[in-house]
Amino acid sequence: RKEVEQDPGPFNVPEGATVAFNCTYSNSASQSFFWYRQDCRKEPKLLMSVYSSGNEDGRFTAQLNRASQYISLLIRDSKLSDSATYLCVARRGGYQKVTFGTGTKLQVIP
Amino acid sequence: GAGVSQSPSNKVTEKGKDVELRCDPISGHTALYWYRQRLGQGLEFLIYFQGNSAPDKSGLPSDRFSAERTGESVSTLTIQRTQQEDSAVYLCASSWGLAVQETQYFGPGTRLLVL
Numbered sequence: 001r002k003e004v005e006q007d008p009g010p011f012n013v014p015e016g017a018t019v020a021f022n023c024t025y026s027n028s029a030s031q032s033f034f035w036y037r038q039d040c041r042k043e044p045k046l047l048m049s050v051y052s053s054g055n056e057d058g059r060f061t062a063q064l065n066r067a068s069q070y071i072s073l074l075i076r077d078s079k080l081s082d083s084a085t086y087l088c089v090a091r092r093g094g095y096q097k098v099t100f101g102t103g104t105k106l107q108v109i110p
Numbered sequence: 111g112a113g114v115s116q117s118p119s120n121k122v123t124e125k126g127k128d129v130e131l132r133c134d135p136i137s138g139h140t141a142l143y144w145y146r147q148r149l150g151q152g153l154e155f156l157i158y159f160q161g162n163s164a165p166d167k168s169g170l171p172s173d174r175f176s177a178e179r180t181g182e183s184v185s186t187l188t189i190q191r192t193q194q195e196d197s198a199v200y201l202c203a204s205s206w207g208l209a210v211q212e213t214q215y216f217g218p219g220t221r222l223l224v225l
Binding site for chain 1: 145213218219
């Protein structure tokens, strides 16, 4: 079983739609979580960190559920520019190895 | 300020040749990571450097792969006797260091093609 698992998609959604991705992690020692965005043939860039209380940044909301060991990313009012692959990341406390999921591809269509 | 830089941006080589990839982290970042990303795949952890500690080499796929880092600056990833399956984008990332919430900043990657 992969340490971080994501649905690869693609998720094809119309502009203005709300879309949600989930990511599960298997190592209960994971302490911090992130969502990165990767555009085609580009490097990953941090979208947002994920905190236990959940956090929101504009149209983006991230949630962490430790009991069920998953994190989620909600995108409201999707824009064409949101089309990208979204990578889920888990990091273990006390050890700096970071594990990336394989990503969920989002395509926002006009 | 300057971000993470990598060179070369693209490298085409013949099977069996050695290649050396370079990463310049953000100044002051003590942690440095190398990842490999094959076409259409996720990021595969290769190696991690933290300050002067021994590197974590657990992700290196074979003994043909090695990496070095000079202090808290430049790192080089060397692939000896390249094989076609080594073709991928090699990404370098750096972060300030030890905090669990540390953000990694990625370089643009080196696209390696082994013919």
